[in-house]
Amino acid sequence: xxxxxxxxxxxxxxxxxxxxxxxxxxxxxxxxxxxxxxxxxxxxxxxxxxxxxxxxxxxxxxxxxxxxxxxxxxxxxxxxxxxxxxxxxxxxxxxxxxxxxxxxxxxxxxxxxxxxxxxxxxxxxxxxxxxxxxxxxxxxxxxxxxxxxxxxxxxxxxxxxxxxxxxxxxxxxxxxxxxxxxxxxxxxxxxxxxxxxxxxxxxxxxxxxxxxxxxxxxx
Amino acid sequence: xxxxxxxxxxxxxxxxxxxxxxxxxxxxxxxxxxxxxxxxxxxxxxxxxxxxxxxxxxxxxxxxxxxxxxxxxxxxxxxxxxxxxxxxxxxxxxxxxxxxxxxxxxxxxxxxxxxxxxxxxxxxxxxxxxxxxxxxxxxxxxxxxxxxxxxxxxxxxxxxxxxxxxxxxxxxxxxxxxxxxxxxxxxxxxxxxxxxxxxxxxxxxxxxxxxxxxxxxxx
DNA sequence: AATATTTGTTAGATAGATCTAACTTTGTAC
DNA sequence: GTACAAAGTTAGATCTATCTAACAAATATT
Numbered sequence: 001x002x003x004x005x006x007x008x009x010x011x012x013x014x015x016x017x018x019x020x021x022x023x024x025x026x027x028x029x030x031x032x033x034x035x036x037x038x039x040x041x042x043x044x045x046x047x048x049x050x051x052x053x054x055x056x057x058x059x060x061x062x063x064x065x066x067x068x069x070x071x072x073x074x075x076x077x078x079x080x081x082x083x084x085x086x087x088x089x090x091x092x093x094x095x096x097x098x099x100x101x102x103x104x105x106x107x108x109x110x111x112x113x114x115x116x117x118x119x120x121x122x123x124x125x126x127x128x129x130x131x132x133x134x135x136x137x138x139x140x141x142x143x144x145x146x147x148x149x150x151x152x153x154x155x156x157x158x159x160x161x162x163x164x165x166x167x168x169x170x171x172x173x174x175x176x177x178x179x180x181x182x183x184x185x186x187x188x189x190x191x192x193x194x195x196x197x198x199x200x201x202x203x204x205x206x207x208x209x210x211x212x213x214x215x216x217x218x219x
Numbered sequence: 220x221x222x223x224x225x226x227x228x229x230x231x232x233x234x235x236x237x238x239x240x241x242x243x244x245x246x247x248x249x250x251x252x253x254x255x256x257x258x259x260x261x262x263x264x265x266x267x268x269x270x271x272x273x274x275x276x277x278x279x280x281x282x283x284x285x286x287x288x289x290x291x292x293x294x295x296x297x298x299x300x301x302x303x304x305x306x307x308x309x310x311x312x313x314x315x316x317x318x319x320x321x322x323x324x325x326x327x328x329x330x331x332x333x334x335x336x337x338x339x340x341x342x343x344x345x346x347x348x349x350x351x352x353x354x355x356x357x358x359x360x361x362x363x364x365x366x367x368x369x370x371x372x373x374x375x376x377x378x379x380x381x382x383x384x385x386x387x388x389x390x391x392x393x394x395x396x397x398x399x400x401x402x403x404x405x406x407x408x409x410x411x412x413x414x415x416x417x418x419x420x421x422x423x424x425x426x427x428x429x430x431x432x433x434x435x436x437x438x
Numbered sequence: 439a440a441t442a443t444t445t446g447t448t449a450g451a452t453a454g455a456t457c458t459a460a461c462t463t464t465g466t467a468c
Numbered sequence: 469g470t471a472c473a474a475a476g477t478t479a480g481a482t483c484t485a486t487c488t489a490a491c492a493a494a495t496a497t498t
Binding site: 024025039 | 478
Protein backbone atom coordinates (compact mmCIF):
# COMPACT_ATOMS: atom_id res chain seq x y z
CA UNK A 1 0.00 0.00 0.00
CA UNK A 2 1.20 3.48 -0.89
CA UNK A 3 2.48 5.73 1.92
CA UNK A 4 0.88 9.15 2.47
CA UNK A 5 3.89 10.66 0.73
CA UNK A 6 3.45 8.44 -2.31
CA UNK A 7 -0.27 9.19 -2.29
CA UNK A 8 0.51 12.90 -2.49
CA UNK A 9 2.77 12.39 -5.47
CA UNK A 10 0.06 10.38 -7.24
CA UNK A 11 -2.64 12.92 -6.45
CA UNK A 12 -0.63 15.86 -7.76
CA UNK A 13 0.37 13.85 -10.80
CA UNK A 14 -3.33 13.17 -11.39
CA UNK A 15 -4.35 16.80 -11.00
CA UNK A 16 -1.51 18.19 -13.11
CA UNK A 17 -2.22 15.65 -15.84
CA UNK A 18 -5.78 16.93 -16.10
CA UNK A 19 -4.79 20.59 -15.88
CA UNK A 20 -1.79 20.71 -18.17
CA UNK A 21 -1.59 17.37 -19.98
CA UNK A 22 2.11 16.77 -19.29
CA UNK A 23 3.94 16.51 -16.04
CA UNK A 24 7.64 17.06 -15.66
CA UNK A 25 9.90 16.73 -12.65
CA UNK A 26 10.32 20.43 -12.04
CA UNK A 27 6.55 21.02 -12.01
CA UNK A 28 6.10 18.21 -9.47
CA UNK A 29 8.97 19.61 -7.47
CA UNK A 30 7.38 23.05 -7.14
CA UNK A 31 3.85 21.73 -6.55
CA UNK A 32 5.03 19.37 -3.83
CA UNK A 33 7.47 21.81 -2.32
CA UNK A 34 10.39 19.36 -2.44
CA UNK A 35 13.63 19.41 -4.41
CA UNK A 36 13.98 17.87 -7.87
CA UNK A 37 16.31 15.09 -6.72
CA UNK A 38 13.68 14.08 -4.19
CA UNK A 39 11.05 13.88 -6.90
CA UNK A 40 13.44 11.99 -9.13
CA UNK A 41 14.03 9.30 -6.55
CA UNK A 42 10.38 9.05 -5.56
CA UNK A 43 9.33 8.67 -9.19
CA UNK A 44 11.71 5.72 -9.43
CA UNK A 45 9.98 4.16 -6.42
CA UNK A 46 6.56 4.67 -7.93
CA UNK A 47 7.84 3.13 -11.12
CA UNK A 48 8.97 0.03 -9.23
CA UNK A 49 5.43 -0.30 -7.86
CA UNK A 50 4.04 0.07 -11.41
CA UNK A 51 2.21 3.26 -10.52
CA UNK A 52 3.92 5.47 -13.11
CA UNK A 53 5.71 5.16 -16.45
CA UNK A 54 9.01 6.93 -16.61
CA UNK A 55 12.01 7.29 -18.86
CA UNK A 56 14.98 9.51 -18.10
CA UNK A 57 14.47 13.12 -19.22
CA UNK A 58 10.90 12.38 -20.33
CA UNK A 59 7.67 13.55 -18.72
CA UNK A 60 6.11 11.31 -16.05
CA UNK A 61 2.80 9.58 -16.76
CA UNK A 62 0.50 7.58 -14.50
CA UNK A 63 0.02 3.89 -15.29
CA UNK A 64 -3.53 2.48 -15.28
CA UNK A 65 -2.92 1.26 -11.75
CA UNK A 66 -1.55 4.67 -10.79
CA UNK A 67 -4.53 6.47 -12.34
CA UNK A 68 -6.97 4.36 -10.39
CA UNK A 69 -5.07 4.74 -7.13
CA UNK A 70 -4.84 8.51 -7.63
CA UNK A 71 -8.51 8.82 -8.58
CA UNK A 72 -9.52 7.06 -5.38
CA UNK A 73 -7.46 9.50 -3.32
CA UNK A 74 -9.00 12.44 -5.18
CA UNK A 75 -12.38 10.83 -4.53
CA UNK A 76 -11.70 10.79 -0.78
CA UNK A 77 -10.51 14.39 -0.90
CA UNK A 78 -13.55 15.67 -2.75
CA UNK A 79 -16.08 13.65 -0.77
CA UNK A 80 -14.51 15.03 2.38
CA UNK A 81 -14.77 18.61 1.13
CA UNK A 82 -18.40 18.04 0.25
CA UNK A 83 -19.08 16.50 3.65
CA UNK A 84 -17.40 19.36 5.48
CA UNK A 85 -19.43 21.93 3.58
CA UNK A 86 -22.81 20.21 3.36
CA UNK A 87 -22.91 18.26 6.60
CA UNK A 88 -20.64 20.16 8.95
CA UNK A 89 -21.30 23.76 7.97
CA UNK A 90 -17.80 24.74 6.82
CA UNK A 91 -17.24 27.45 4.19
CA UNK A 92 -15.78 26.28 0.87
CA UNK A 93 -12.64 28.29 1.61
CA UNK A 94 -11.92 26.30 4.80
CA UNK A 95 -12.08 22.72 3.65
CA UNK A 96 -9.03 22.13 1.52
CA UNK A 97 -6.50 21.91 4.34
CA UNK A 98 -8.66 19.50 6.29
CA UNK A 99 -9.44 17.30 3.27
CA UNK A 100 -5.71 17.21 2.53
CA UNK A 101 -5.30 15.21 5.74
CA UNK A 102 -8.52 13.20 5.70
CA UNK A 103 -7.82 11.90 2.16
CA UNK A 104 -5.08 9.63 3.56
CA UNK A 105 -7.36 7.77 5.91
CA UNK A 106 -7.74 4.09 5.06
CA UNK A 107 -11.35 3.26 5.90
CA UNK A 108 -13.58 2.49 2.92
CA UNK A 109 -16.76 2.43 5.02
CA UNK A 110 -16.05 5.93 6.32
CA UNK A 111 -16.08 7.39 2.83
CA UNK A 112 -18.99 5.21 1.71
CA UNK A 113 -21.04 6.60 4.57
CA UNK A 114 -20.11 10.16 3.61
CA UNK A 115 -21.10 9.39 0.05
CA UNK A 116 -24.47 7.98 1.16
CA UNK A 117 -25.18 10.84 3.56
CA UNK A 118 -24.43 13.31 0.77
CA UNK A 119 -26.72 11.50 -1.69
CA UNK A 120 -23.89 10.34 -3.99
CA UNK A 121 -22.74 13.73 -5.25
CA UNK A 122 -20.92 13.96 -8.60
CA UNK A 123 -19.08 17.21 -7.96
CA UNK A 124 -17.39 18.78 -4.94
CA UNK A 125 -18.07 22.25 -3.47
CA UNK A 126 -15.78 23.82 -6.08
CA UNK A 127 -17.51 22.08 -8.99
CA UNK A 128 -14.73 19.52 -9.52
CA UNK A 129 -15.97 16.04 -10.45
CA UNK A 130 -15.81 13.28 -7.82
CA UNK A 131 -14.40 10.01 -9.22
CA UNK A 132 -16.67 7.00 -8.59
CA UNK A 133 -15.67 4.11 -6.32
CA UNK A 134 -13.98 2.34 -9.23
CA UNK A 135 -11.78 5.36 -9.84
CA UNK A 136 -13.61 6.55 -12.94
CA UNK A 137 -14.03 10.29 -13.31
CA UNK A 138 -16.15 12.04 -15.86
CA UNK A 139 -14.07 14.64 -17.68
CA UNK A 140 -15.80 18.00 -17.67
CA UNK A 141 -14.56 20.57 -20.15
CA UNK A 142 -16.09 23.84 -19.32
CA UNK A 143 -15.31 27.17 -20.94
CA UNK A 144 -13.81 29.78 -18.75
CA UNK A 145 -15.55 33.11 -18.42
CA UNK A 146 -12.80 35.05 -20.19
CA UNK A 147 -13.69 33.23 -23.42
CA UNK A 148 -17.33 34.26 -23.32
CA UNK A 149 -18.42 37.16 -25.52
CA UNK A 150 -20.18 40.20 -24.06
CA UNK A 151 -23.97 39.96 -24.24
CA UNK A 152 -24.01 36.24 -23.45
CA UNK A 153 -25.47 34.64 -20.38
CA UNK A 154 -23.86 31.67 -18.60
CA UNK A 155 -24.01 29.66 -15.40
CA UNK A 156 -21.03 29.49 -13.04
CA UNK A 157 -20.44 25.75 -12.60
CA UNK A 158 -16.89 25.26 -11.34
CA UNK A 159 -13.59 26.86 -10.42
CA UNK A 160 -10.15 26.37 -11.89
CA UNK A 161 -8.59 27.53 -8.62
CA UNK A 162 -9.68 26.41 -5.15
CA UNK A 163 -7.15 28.34 -3.11
CA UNK A 164 -8.64 29.98 -0.04
CA UNK A 165 -7.51 33.40 -1.27
CA UNK A 166 -9.55 33.02 -4.43
CA UNK A 167 -12.53 31.55 -2.59
CA UNK A 168 -12.50 34.43 -0.12
CA UNK A 169 -12.45 36.84 -3.04
CA UNK A 170 -15.52 35.11 -4.48
CA UNK A 171 -17.22 35.26 -1.07
CA UNK A 172 -16.59 39.00 -0.93
CA UNK A 173 -18.30 39.42 -4.31
CA UNK A 174 -21.10 37.03 -3.31
CA UNK A 175 -20.26 34.72 -6.21
CA UNK A 176 -21.52 31.16 -5.81
CA UNK A 177 -21.70 28.08 -8.03
CA UNK A 178 -24.97 27.78 -9.94
CA UNK A 179 -25.39 31.52 -10.42
CA UNK A 180 -26.48 32.97 -13.73
CA UNK A 181 -23.99 35.54 -14.98
CA UNK A 182 -24.55 38.06 -17.79
CA UNK A 183 -21.49 39.56 -19.45
CA UNK A 184 -22.27 43.24 -19.91
CA UNK A 185 -18.99 44.33 -21.47
CA UNK A 186 -15.31 43.53 -21.83
CA UNK A 187 -12.50 46.08 -21.58
CA UNK A 188 -10.17 45.70 -24.57
CA UNK A 189 -7.17 47.14 -22.70
CA UNK A 190 -6.93 44.64 -19.80
CA UNK A 191 -9.59 42.02 -20.72
CA UNK A 192 -11.49 42.76 -17.52
CA UNK A 193 -15.23 42.11 -17.67
CA UNK A 194 -18.28 43.75 -16.23
CA UNK A 195 -20.68 41.04 -15.18
CA UNK A 196 -24.13 41.22 -13.62
CA UNK A 197 -25.80 38.50 -11.59
CA UNK A 198 -28.69 37.46 -9.37
CA UNK A 199 -30.14 40.52 -7.73
CA UNK A 200 -28.94 42.78 -10.51
CA UNK A 201 -25.58 43.20 -8.72
CA UNK A 202 -22.82 44.02 -11.18
CA UNK A 203 -19.08 43.68 -10.70
CA UNK A 204 -15.88 44.25 -12.61
CA UNK A 205 -13.79 41.08 -12.75
CA UNK A 206 -10.16 41.05 -13.85
CA UNK A 207 -8.93 38.71 -16.57
CA UNK A 208 -7.08 36.68 -13.95
CA UNK A 209 -10.35 36.07 -12.11
CA UNK A 210 -12.37 35.37 -15.29
CA UNK A 211 -9.91 32.65 -16.32
CA UNK A 212 -10.61 30.80 -13.10
CA UNK A 213 -14.40 30.92 -13.39
CA UNK A 214 -15.69 27.92 -15.33
CA UNK A 215 -19.09 28.30 -16.93
CA UNK A 216 -21.59 26.65 -19.25
CA UNK A 217 -24.16 28.35 -21.47
CA UNK A 218 -27.73 28.70 -20.30
CA UNK A 219 -29.79 26.13 -22.27
CA UNK B 220 4.76 19.67 16.90
CA UNK B 221 4.73 15.98 17.71
CA UNK B 222 4.74 13.47 14.83
CA UNK B 223 1.96 10.88 14.55
CA UNK B 224 4.36 8.35 15.97
CA UNK B 225 5.14 10.50 18.97
CA UNK B 226 1.42 11.18 19.41
CA UNK B 227 0.80 7.44 19.59
CA UNK B 228 3.43 7.02 22.29
CA UNK B 229 1.87 9.83 24.31
CA UNK B 230 -1.65 8.48 23.91
CA UNK B 231 -0.73 4.98 25.03
CA UNK B 232 1.29 6.41 27.90
CA UNK B 233 -1.81 8.40 28.90
CA UNK B 234 -4.13 5.41 28.70
CA UNK B 235 -1.78 3.02 30.50
CA UNK B 236 -1.18 5.58 33.25
CA UNK B 237 -4.91 5.69 33.93
CA UNK B 238 -5.37 1.94 33.67
CA UNK B 239 -2.38 0.66 35.60
CA UNK B 240 -0.74 3.63 37.30
CA UNK B 241 2.80 2.87 36.17
CA UNK B 242 4.21 2.51 32.73
CA UNK B 243 7.38 0.65 31.92
CA UNK B 244 9.24 0.20 28.68
CA UNK B 245 8.18 -3.38 28.09
CA UNK B 246 4.49 -2.52 28.51
CA UNK B 247 4.82 0.30 25.99
CA UNK B 248 6.71 -2.00 23.68
CA UNK B 249 3.96 -4.61 23.62
CA UNK B 250 1.11 -2.09 23.42
CA UNK B 251 2.74 -0.25 20.53
CA UNK B 252 3.95 -3.39 18.80
CA UNK B 253 7.54 -2.18 18.52
CA UNK B 254 10.75 -3.47 20.10
CA UNK B 255 12.02 -2.26 23.48
CA UNK B 256 15.07 -0.50 22.01
CA UNK B 257 12.73 1.47 19.78
CA UNK B 258 10.68 2.56 22.76
CA UNK B 259 13.83 3.37 24.67
CA UNK B 260 15.08 5.73 22.00
CA UNK B 261 11.68 7.32 21.42
CA UNK B 262 11.29 7.98 25.14
CA UNK B 263 14.59 9.83 25.05
CA UNK B 264 13.21 12.00 22.23
CA UNK B 265 10.04 12.74 24.13
CA UNK B 266 12.17 13.62 27.13
CA UNK B 267 14.12 16.14 25.05
CA UNK B 268 10.82 17.78 24.09
CA UNK B 269 9.81 17.85 27.78
CA UNK B 270 6.85 15.58 27.18
CA UNK B 271 7.92 12.84 29.60
CA UNK B 272 10.07 12.39 32.67
CA UNK B 273 12.49 9.52 32.51
CA UNK B 274 15.39 8.01 34.39
CA UNK B 275 17.19 4.85 33.35
CA UNK B 276 15.50 1.68 34.58
CA UNK B 277 12.65 3.69 36.11
CA UNK B 278 9.04 3.83 34.90
CA UNK B 279 8.13 6.55 32.38
CA UNK B 280 5.79 9.36 33.42
CA UNK B 281 4.14 12.12 31.41
CA UNK B 282 5.15 15.71 32.17
CA UNK B 283 2.39 18.31 32.54
CA UNK B 284 2.98 19.31 28.93
CA UNK B 285 2.89 15.63 27.91
CA UNK B 286 -0.33 15.04 29.83
CA UNK B 287 -2.05 17.92 28.12
CA UNK B 288 -0.81 16.95 24.68
CA UNK B 289 -1.90 13.36 25.23
CA UNK B 290 -5.30 14.39 26.59
CA UNK B 291 -5.96 16.48 23.50
CA UNK B 292 -5.20 13.49 21.27
CA UNK B 293 -7.48 11.29 23.36
CA UNK B 294 -10.09 14.03 23.06
CA UNK B 295 -9.89 13.91 19.28
CA UNK B 296 -10.08 10.12 19.34
CA UNK B 297 -13.14 9.99 21.55
CA UNK B 298 -14.98 12.84 19.84
CA UNK B 299 -14.40 11.05 16.55
CA UNK B 300 -15.80 7.79 17.91
CA UNK B 301 -18.85 9.63 19.19
CA UNK B 302 -19.31 11.38 15.86
CA UNK B 303 -19.02 8.15 13.91
CA UNK B 304 -21.61 6.45 16.09
CA UNK B 305 -24.09 9.28 16.66
CA UNK B 306 -23.82 11.21 13.41
CA UNK B 307 -22.72 8.66 10.86
CA UNK B 308 -24.50 5.54 12.00
CA UNK B 309 -21.51 3.31 12.76
CA UNK B 310 -21.68 0.54 15.35
CA UNK B 311 -19.52 1.01 18.47
CA UNK B 312 -17.46 -1.99 17.44
CA UNK B 313 -16.43 -0.34 14.12
CA UNK B 314 -15.13 3.03 15.19
CA UNK B 315 -11.85 2.42 16.95
CA UNK B 316 -9.75 1.77 13.85
CA UNK B 317 -11.10 4.85 12.10
CA UNK B 318 -10.66 7.12 15.14
CA UNK B 319 -7.10 5.81 15.44
CA UNK B 320 -6.36 7.59 12.17
CA UNK B 321 -8.59 10.65 12.53
CA UNK B 322 -7.06 11.52 15.92
CA UNK B 323 -3.85 12.65 14.17
CA UNK B 324 -5.56 15.27 12.05
CA UNK B 325 -4.47 18.82 12.87
CA UNK B 326 -7.59 20.94 12.43
CA UNK B 327 -9.02 22.40 15.63
CA UNK B 328 -12.20 23.65 13.92
CA UNK B 329 -12.96 20.18 12.62
CA UNK B 330 -13.11 18.75 16.12
CA UNK B 331 -14.87 21.81 17.53
CA UNK B 332 -17.61 21.33 14.95
CA UNK B 333 -17.93 17.66 15.87
CA UNK B 334 -18.18 18.66 19.52
CA UNK B 335 -20.91 21.22 18.78
CA UNK B 336 -22.88 18.87 16.53
CA UNK B 337 -22.76 16.24 19.26
CA UNK B 338 -23.93 18.71 21.93
CA UNK B 339 -20.62 18.70 23.86
CA UNK B 340 -20.64 15.11 25.07
CA UNK B 341 -18.66 14.16 28.18
CA UNK B 342 -18.22 10.46 27.40
CA UNK B 343 -17.59 8.46 24.24
CA UNK B 344 -19.64 5.50 22.95
CA UNK B 345 -17.79 3.16 25.32
CA UNK B 346 -18.41 5.34 28.36
CA UNK B 347 -14.85 6.70 28.51
CA UNK B 348 -14.61 10.38 29.49
CA UNK B 349 -13.77 12.94 26.80
CA UNK B 350 -11.11 15.44 27.94
CA UNK B 351 -12.18 19.09 27.51
CA UNK B 352 -10.46 21.45 25.07
CA UNK B 353 -7.90 22.42 27.74
CA UNK B 354 -6.92 18.79 28.16
CA UNK B 355 -8.68 18.28 31.47
CA UNK B 356 -10.39 14.94 31.97
CA UNK B 357 -12.69 14.05 34.79
CA UNK B 358 -11.51 10.83 36.42
CA UNK B 359 -14.31 8.33 36.67
CA UNK B 360 -13.79 5.43 39.04
CA UNK B 361 -16.49 2.97 38.47
CA UNK B 362 -16.79 -0.43 40.07
CA UNK B 363 -16.62 -3.39 37.79
CA UNK B 364 -19.46 -5.85 37.75
CA UNK B 365 -17.39 -8.66 39.22
CA UNK B 366 -17.17 -6.72 42.51
CA UNK B 367 -20.94 -6.38 42.85
CA UNK B 368 -22.72 -8.71 45.26
CA UNK B 369 -25.62 -10.89 44.09
CA UNK B 370 -29.01 -9.29 44.71
CA UNK B 371 -27.77 -5.80 43.82
CA UNK B 372 -28.94 -3.72 40.91
CA UNK B 373 -26.59 -1.50 38.89
CA UNK B 374 -26.39 0.49 35.66
CA UNK B 375 -23.86 -0.37 32.98
CA UNK B 376 -22.01 2.90 32.38
CA UNK B 377 -18.71 2.11 30.71
CA UNK B 378 -16.35 -0.58 29.44
CA UNK B 379 -12.82 -1.40 30.47
CA UNK B 380 -12.19 -2.98 27.06
CA UNK B 381 -13.21 -1.47 23.74
CA UNK B 382 -11.81 -4.16 21.45
CA UNK B 383 -14.16 -5.07 18.63
CA UNK B 384 -14.21 -8.70 19.79
CA UNK B 385 -15.57 -7.66 23.16
CA UNK B 386 -18.01 -5.16 21.64
CA UNK B 387 -19.33 -7.80 19.27
CA UNK B 388 -19.79 -10.12 22.22
CA UNK B 389 -21.82 -7.43 23.98
CA UNK B 390 -23.88 -6.88 20.80
CA UNK B 391 -24.67 -10.59 20.66
CA UNK B 392 -25.99 -10.44 24.24
CA UNK B 393 -27.84 -7.17 23.53
CA UNK B 394 -25.88 -5.39 26.24
CA UNK B 395 -25.78 -1.59 25.88
CA UNK B 396 -24.59 1.28 28.05
CA UNK B 397 -27.27 2.70 30.35
CA UNK B 398 -28.94 -0.64 30.94
CA UNK B 399 -30.06 -1.67 34.39
CA UNK B 400 -28.57 -5.00 35.42
CA UNK B 401 -29.64 -7.20 38.32
CA UNK B 402 -27.16 -9.73 39.65
CA UNK B 403 -29.15 -12.90 40.29
CA UNK B 404 -26.30 -15.11 41.44
CA UNK B 405 -22.56 -15.70 41.37
CA UNK B 406 -20.92 -19.07 40.85
CA UNK B 407 -18.25 -19.60 43.51
CA UNK B 408 -16.23 -21.97 41.36
CA UNK B 409 -15.46 -19.70 38.38
CA UNK B 410 -16.86 -16.31 39.54
CA UNK B 411 -19.29 -16.27 36.61
CA UNK B 412 -22.50 -14.34 37.20
CA UNK B 413 -26.09 -14.74 36.17
CA UNK B 414 -27.46 -11.32 35.36
CA UNK B 415 -30.91 -10.19 34.22
CA UNK B 416 -31.70 -7.02 32.36
CA UNK B 417 -34.28 -4.95 30.47
CA UNK B 418 -36.90 -7.26 29.07
CA UNK B 419 -36.23 -9.83 31.76
CA UNK B 420 -33.52 -11.43 29.59
CA UNK B 421 -30.97 -13.24 31.71
CA UNK B 422 -27.46 -14.27 30.79
CA UNK B 423 -24.47 -15.99 32.30
CA UNK B 424 -21.38 -13.79 32.13
CA UNK B 425 -17.88 -15.10 32.78
CA UNK B 426 -15.58 -13.42 35.28
CA UNK B 427 -13.46 -12.13 32.41
CA UNK B 428 -16.49 -10.36 30.95
CA UNK B 429 -17.71 -9.04 34.33
CA UNK B 430 -14.35 -7.41 34.99
CA UNK B 431 -14.70 -5.38 31.83
CA UNK B 432 -18.21 -4.12 32.58
CA UNK B 433 -18.08 -0.89 34.59
CA UNK B 434 -21.17 -0.05 36.59
CA UNK B 435 -22.62 2.35 39.14
CA UNK B 436 -25.37 1.64 41.68
CA UNK B 437 -28.93 2.62 40.92
CA UNK B 438 -29.67 5.71 43.08
C1' DA C 439 22.66 -15.61 48.82
C1' DA C 440 23.17 -17.60 44.19
C1' DT C 441 21.02 -18.10 40.12
C1' DA C 442 17.63 -17.54 36.62
C1' DT C 443 14.32 -14.62 34.41
C1' DT C 444 12.62 -10.44 33.04
C1' DT C 445 13.43 -5.92 31.90
C1' DG C 446 16.18 -2.36 30.02
C1' DT C 447 20.24 -0.39 27.45
C1' DT C 448 23.83 0.25 23.92
C1' DA C 449 25.63 -0.21 19.50
C1' DG C 450 25.15 -0.63 14.92
C1' DA C 451 22.26 -1.57 10.66
C1' DT C 452 18.32 -0.52 7.54
C1' DA C 453 14.56 1.83 4.98
C1' DG C 454 11.98 6.01 3.70
C1' DA C 455 12.01 10.75 2.54
C1' DT C 456 14.45 14.46 2.40
C1' DC C 457 18.50 17.71 1.40
C1' DT C 458 22.88 20.03 -1.11
C1' DA C 459 26.58 20.00 -4.38
C1' DA C 460 28.24 18.72 -8.60
C1' DC C 461 27.49 17.13 -13.04
C1' DT C 462 24.76 16.06 -17.52
C1' DT C 463 21.23 16.52 -20.85
C1' DT C 464 17.89 19.13 -23.31
C1' DG C 465 16.10 23.19 -25.18
C1' DT C 466 16.63 28.21 -26.53
C1' DA C 467 18.75 32.30 -28.37
C1' DC C 468 21.60 34.79 -30.75
C1' DG D 469 25.86 26.02 -34.36
C1' DT D 470 27.92 27.47 -30.23
C1' DA D 471 26.72 28.99 -25.86
C1' DC D 472 23.70 29.78 -22.15
C1' DA D 473 19.79 28.58 -19.35
C1' DA D 474 16.61 25.39 -17.68
C1' DA D 475 15.61 20.87 -16.40
C1' DG D 476 17.13 16.52 -14.85
C1' DT D 477 20.40 13.18 -12.68
C1' DT D 478 23.86 11.19 -9.54
C1' DA D 479 26.26 10.87 -5.38
C1' DG D 480 26.44 11.32 -0.83
C1' DA D 481 24.67 13.20 3.68
C1' DT D 482 20.94 13.68 7.25
C1' DC D 483 16.89 12.61 10.19
C1' DT D 484 13.20 9.61 11.81
C1' DA D 485 11.60 5.34 13.15
C1' DT D 486 12.51 1.06 13.14
C1' DC D 487 15.19 -3.51 13.74
C1' DT D 488 18.66 -7.34 15.79
C1' DA D 489 22.46 -8.76 18.64
C1' DA D 490 24.88 -8.34 22.65
C1' DC D 491 25.29 -6.82 27.12
C1' DA D 492 23.71 -4.94 31.87
C1' DA D 493 20.55 -4.11 35.66
C1' DA D 494 16.66 -5.28 38.41
C1' DT D 495 13.63 -8.63 40.07
C1' DA D 496 12.04 -13.18 41.22
C1' DT D 497 12.92 -18.06 42.57
C1' DT D 498 14.66 -21.53 45.09
